Amino acid sequence: MTMQVEYSQEIGSPPKRNISDWDLNDKYLRLKKKSIRKLITLPPKYLGNLDKGIEEAIFRANQEVFNEFQGVPIAMGKKTLLQNVGTTIDDHAFIQFYVDLECVVFCPKVDKKVKAVVNKIGETYVNCLICDRINATIFKRSTEKNAKKSESVEDISMENSLNSLSIGDNILIKIKNIQYETDNIFITATKKIEKMKFFTKILRVNSLNFRNFSSPYSSAVALNNFKNHLNEQLNGIKKAGTFKNERVIITKQGSRIKVAGNQKEILNFCANNYLGLSSHPEVINAGKEALEKYGSGLSSVRFICGTQDIHKNLEKQISEFHGREDTILYASCFDANAGIFECLLTSEDAIISDELNHASIIDGIRLSKAKRYRYKHKNTSDLELQLQEVVKNGARFKMIVTDGVFSMDGNVAPLKEICDLADKYECLVYIDECHATGFFGATGRGTEEYLNIPREKIHIINSTLGKALGGAAGGYTTGCKEIVDILRQRSRPYLFSNTLPPAVVAGASKALELITKDTSLPNKVAENTARFRGKMEALGFTISGDNHAISPVMLGDAKLASDFADLMLNEGIYVIGFSYPVVPKGKARIRVQISASHSFEDIDECVAAFEKIGKQLKAI
Known part of the structure; x- marks a missing residue:
């Protein structure tokens, strides 16, 4: 045939x-x-x-x-x-x-050196892979007594070299013999071996999965391939200009700081330290006292043996501050957002979320089985269209989810209109107040106070202790007692994370006490914000946002934003440029964040630097 x-x-x-x-x-x-x-x-x-x-x-x-x-x-x-x-x-x-x-x-040749990676170590041999494909074996010296008598100094030295090898080591070996089998080749190497201290990658290939390759394949090789895969992604991030380098601060957080490699004191305009309480002496002292009295940590989750009286007291303080029935503490607000939706809502329910909500909200919603709907940013007309679709599909419970203040633009959610729609379509309303709690509104009660929204209209508030309220760590959910009780029973980040350290709890408690007793700090933030925005707009800069301490200076061009931020640092002003994909294309900006710890002189110095660099780069 x-x-x-x-x-x-x-x-x-x-x-x-x-x-x-x-x-x-x-x-x-x-x-x-x-x-x-x-x-x-x-x-x-x-x-x-x-x-x-x-x-x-x-x-x-x-x-x-x-x-x-x-x-x-x-x-x-x-x-x-x-x-x-x-x-x-x-x-x-x-x-x-x-x-x-x-x-x-x-193309192997006897008596020639070749690169290999150690993938198996036995009592009598070291096995390695060449080109991620070929087995090579280096035999150790004999363990018999008569063999030991004939060992040379060179043999002993080489034996020590072999014994010092670890899985994954990159080495040079000399080929002694090549042996063929049905579906493989084995290479025997001499004991003349060189460990390659500065050679970090044998192959440029990511991953090879050859058929008929039946010899042992070490997890060390898998790790090597995986690292190559990750390096490709990292190189892509660098090429896109979005690689995040961390400047190292060598002082306390504050309006004036020092960074590693620069002895000059610089003005900090990019921290979330809105009230300047991160290094407030009373907050620091409260943390020290708690450390002495309650220890470094609890080594436990809350429901086992991780609840102290200071945790319950802080939860009570937060509830009273927001005018809610109860509060539950988390290790961070990211955890609070990750732990709320999946245990409150099921597949019978619906979540309607602003398209520009924070990543933690988005991730938390993904964990829920509730049906998900997104409405255009701050667009209540589109929100109503989504609500009509939700009603049409017969959702049991409906929850509108939004940031109170959006961190990249400094703009405020239209809470009045959202609450009106919630009344019309019988919805719960959830807001994330991380960039509002403690400093936004006349007494720092956040977006609902700033917009004069009745408390009963907002059913759930999630917020943080890691920004205005001491700046250390921690987050919380506050609302009605039933919501908090079910979170204590079912919220996974709460149930499976260590409780907040006593020093953090005490610092946040002191910060809340300071804000509650004296509203001058939130007022100072508002005054500084108005001064900065007014002077910058007078120079011809466009400032985004809604009279919020987050004051993005809109530049448009990504390279301009990056160069501008670098030159500002030379002037002693620490700000960060943001561009695509963090913000939409054509919307590159420098995000300036105002603090109560800034003096009017600090604000004016920052504005003067913007004016100088703006004219230098022809941005104004």
Whole structure:
């Protein structure tokens, strides 16, 4: 029987086996690029997938392939079928064709050094992989007594080198012998081994998963491949200009700080330290006293043995501050947002969320089985359309979810209109007040106070202790007793996270006490904000937001924002530029954050620097 199929085509390279994945100039990889015309014989099952058949025929580490390629094929480039004809062998039909191949071939030679990675260590041997593909074995010295007598100083030194190796070490070995088996090649290496301290990556290829590769494959190699995969992602982030470098502060957080590598004191206009309480002496002293009295931590979750009287007192303080029935503390507001939706709502319910809500809200909603709807940012007309759809689909409970203040733009949610729609469509209202609690509104009660919204209209408030209220850590949910009680029973971040450390609790408690007794701090934030915004707009800058301490200076161009921020630091002003994908394209800005700890002189110095750099870069 004869089958005949004639055509000529190019077949794409297999994923992650491209020639470009390998460094052909590295002499210790022993790689060569070769072009070869090969006769391929395959069973009929490969008629619909010749590419797979070629791979299985080529990627074999046996003597036949080795002799044909003068080495072991590691990767293929372009493959061109020249002729494809059927044939029979022992009355069985086969596909047989010629193909032109571009290959990377590993070409080992006896007495030559080659790079390898340790993937297995036994009592009598060290095993490693060459090119992520070929097994090499280094045998240790004999353990017999008569063998020990003949050991040289060099043998003992080499034995110590072998014993010092660990899984994943990158090494140079010298090839002593090459042995062929049916589907593999084993290389025996001499004991002359060099550990490569400064060589961090053997291969440029991400991951190779060769068929017919039956030898042990170490998890160390998997880690090496995974690190390469992560490095590709990191390089992509750097190329996009969104890699986040961390400046190291060597002083307390405050309006004036010092950073590592710069002895000059700089003005800080990018912290969430809205009230300047992060380093307030009374807050610090409260933390010290709690540390002495209550210890460093509880080593427990709340419901086992992690609740102290100071935790209950802080929860009571927060409830009274917001005018709610009860409060539950979390390790962070991210945890509070992650732990609320999945235990309050089910697949029978619906969440309607602003499209620009904080990432923690988005992640928390994803964990819930409730049906999810998004409305356009601050667009109550679109919100109503979504609510109509929710009603049409028969949701049991409906919850509108929004930030009170949106952190990237400093704009305020239209809570009055949202609450009106909640009344109309019988919805619960949830707000995240992280960028409002403690400093926004006449007495720092947040967005509902700023917009004069009755408390009964807002059913759930999530907020943080890590910004205005001491700046350390912690978050909370406050609302009716029933909501808080069910969260204590079911909220996973609460049930499975250590309780807040006593010093953090005491610091936040003192911060709340200071704000409650004296409203001058929130007033100072408002005065500083008005001064900064007014002077900047008078210079011709566009300031986004709604009279909030977050005062984005809109520049539009990403490079301009980055260069502007760098030059501001030279002037002693610490601000950060934001651009796509953190903000929409064409909306690059420098986000300035105003604090009560800033003096009018600080504000004026910052504005003067903006004026100087703005004119220098022709931004105004």
